[in-house]
Amino acid sequence: MSIRIGILGYGNLGRGVECAIKQNPDMELAAVFTRRDPAGVSILTKEAAVCSAAEAMEWKDRIDVMILCGGSATDLPVQTPEYAGAFNVVDSFDTHARIPEHFANVDAAAKAGNKVGIISVGWDPGMFSLNRMYANAILPQGNDYTFWGKGVSQGHSDAIRRIPGVKDAKQYTIPVEAALESVRNGENPCLSTREKHTRECFVVLEPGADAASVENAIITMPNYFADYDTTVHFISEEELRAKHSGIPHGGFVLRSGKTGWEEEHNHLIEYSLKLDSNPEFTSCVIVAYARAAYRLASQGVTGCKTVFDIPPAYLSVKSGEELRGSML
């Protein structure tokens, strides 16, 4: 029998989850739940239902894992605990600083409902976290480095769009190659914010807007751009659409460590991602962890889990025997 998946929220992430389910033969999409009018939401999977989010609880016995595809700012802090009382859930909560609080809320709700909730699944948090953790456990003496990009930062693109005179914008975060090379060479550099990443912005102005003042508003914006070397390009709406409509991302997690009785040997562990579609890759990770949620629940496990808690084999459609025979 297939693992029956529900999707709550049908934006980029929800659509990515739908696509990922298609690639996993042991899963099926049961229904998409939306806060919009379901009649106006068209999905790709012919066999699946489109329902109002308000009806979700009626699907309690027809869905094995509910994947929560809302945003981390306001949706997930409320939704994940709410749904974890009735469904096994997976979310991609990515506000790193608030993870402990979110974990506690989901843990209490999931335990009360005898369900499993897996939070903060994706690539960062997610696969990057896992790689930081494994590398730290293996090389206790060393330094960690995480670089993001080249990729589109949604938050920074939004911040530019809020500037008066800006019609549309896309912002790329780019790792500084020299910093990466220094880490790879085992130099264990101490890197400032400016030394790790640059920011490149492609901006479409409203008619009559002043380019110089928009540029100044961007490069001096606190938190978002002031601490970075930022380049601003003004382009036409057509060019933005033609060349910057994708949502690529990626990055690098490195640990540079020392071993030996006198710490005389250097080692470098590097994990990197190069992604054409940030939301589709995130969705693929989420769907693999949905399989794990299903299996944990089948064993009677309850409460909140993260990627750190889950045996790797639980993500795979293959049996332990198949994995040992083909991948070990």
Added chain:
Amino acid sequence: MSIRIGILGYGNLGRGVECAIKQNPDMELAAVFTRRDPAGVSILTKEAAVCSAAEAMEWKDRIDVMILCGGSATDLPVQTPEYAGAFNVVDSFDTHARIPEHFANVDAAAKAGNKVGIISVGWDPGMFSLNRMYANAILPQGNDYTFWGKGVSQGHSDAIRRIPGVKDAKQYTIPVEAALESVRNGENPCLSTREKHTRECFVVLEPGADAASVENAIITMPNYFADYDTTVHFISEEELRAKHSGIPHGGFVLRSGKTGWEEEHNHLIEYSLKLDSNPEFTSCVIVAYARAAYRLASQGVTGCKTVFDIPPAYLSVKSGEELRGSML
């Protein structure tokens, strides 16, 4: 209380484990067991005992995890099942094709003794296996690539040393940069053995040996060299000692996959290692899994496990709360 570790076999790997224990504050080396005369074996840890392998069973209640540092060809197939009946054990069994058989033997012995045995721990098998598995679970549609090196292959170096006229030798396995780049570019190449790696040999001849015939014996050797582009350098014993006495290694695990409703997006997951000391890095992985073995045993788990079965958090000295707060 510290986790009390025993080391069986004090070669490069055993010494690496000893060094790794020093970096892990929750562990202590209790004793090294050797098949040599213990009086002739000098170890680095002042507080630890050096004992005959024959006495190991007397330490049953004074060792939490026994790390088996023998070779995969003849030692571990016998030792791991034997010791798994009396100790929680970790080994680095690396004969990929025989892992299912080894697993079954260790599983039966460990279950009979109510112990945990973790096999095939290191980087390949080990961290590379984990990365293959995670990447396959995340990207079901795609291709896997593993490249090894640049690094010293012990087996190939030994094969050269067995050729008449060779006094000493060191062989490096080197990934072909063009092949790596093709994979990274998402070209999904179909690569022959020759296209993936080259082999470079540094050979010291016995006095009077014929260089041309030794070179021919190397480059035509079936399985080891015949399928590769192999370069042979004849050097002096002094140069071999000065420039080629290290045991570096490393490599790359890549998965190139596609996502999207029509598989229109490409993704690349890459994991790489650059290691000054192959045995010391392997030892670090083993010691992290010794912590996991201890924790599993404390929970009453028994039987054989691999890296696929172990929740990542079990490797870390940090608590779940600390990990979520600092690394997720």
